[in-house]
Amino acid sequence: MKHLKLMRAIVFRNYGDPQEVMELVDDRKIPKPNKNEVLVKIECASINAADRYIVRANYFIIRMVFGLFRPSKKKRILGMDIAGTIQLIGKNVKGYQVGDAVVADIRKSFGGGYAEYAIVNAQHLVKKPEAVSFEKAATVPISGQAAMMGMILCSINPGDKVLINGASGGVGSFGVQIAKAQGAYVTAICSTKKVEAVKSWRADEVVDYREKDSIKALIGNEFDAVFDTASFECPSRYKQILKKDGKYVLVGGDFYNMLKVKFLGRFGRGSQKFMALTQKVEVTTNIKTVLEMIADKKIKPAIQKVISLKDVPDALHSLEQRTVVGKIVVNLNKEV
Structure with missing residues (x-):
């Protein structure tokens, strides 16, 4: 891990059509975890409607949060739910170790899932059941x-x-x-x-x-x-x-x-x-419950297709065209 410094990611530098303003880059610095954080190597993420609204800045509140005229440099990688493995652990993190398979909702970090690595606050982590694949797990958060x-x-x-x-x-x-x-x-x-x-x-x-x-x-x-x-x-x-x-x-x-x-x-x-919709139960608790239901075969994530990282802009366009049935999963290991 020490020799790795850069990663691939989908970034957007302006607001607009996702197929025009989003691009795949390979020069983003891999972030380091601070206190109470871990670095996760992302295996899979999934596409969500919220990302397309953010890319187009459909509502003024989006510009207030992400940047008035263009997204700020720190908020240019979207992707709000991830499944992956822990690579580095910051200070004060308990209950997790390097190599643990985890799932997380990273909305509070304003995303970061459309990349090979992401920083996650430990309190947002949920351990992935062995019986649930990374692809299925990524649909849940x-x-x-x-x-x-x-x-x-x-x-x-x-x-x-x-x-x-x-x-x-x-x-x-x-x-x-x-x-x-x-x-x-x-x-x-x-x-x-x-x-x-x-x-x-x-x-x-x-x-x-x-x-x-x-x-x-x-x-x-x-x-x-x-x-x-x-x-x-x-x-x-x-x-x-x-x-x-x-x-x-x-x-x-x-x-x-x-x-x-x-x-x-x-x-x-x-x-x-x-x-x-209001959060009456902790997000992590609900994620655990749904993952357990998948593991017990009570429900099955409806995955329409699995794509590579470079296909994220096209997938967001598909959401806008309302042609998506269920979920589209991004597999970071899929050939580009």
């Missing part, structure tokens, strides 16, 4: 964890009727499977080309939103919970298909809908509850 948190907020009991909107995406693919594992009857909403994939994840009923207004089509149903991973319309429309004490949990889609639900939340009727 953002999408799998968010789906688990959403299901917890939905308070699902066996036999409950759960509606999942955006069921074919990364979070949705986990949501369908976790809800089924908890004994729910799952109705899923997705587009025509993704119906068969969602059915393969054991959804009990699938509604094609391209063929009909999905909410109108479901009037007459009463759901115990709605898990919305792709809200691009007013959340209040769901109140007519929720039970009087039903719960609506919003995890993705339009940023302003997220803010409305988070700070207003008055969309329902009776004792209906409308919530934006």
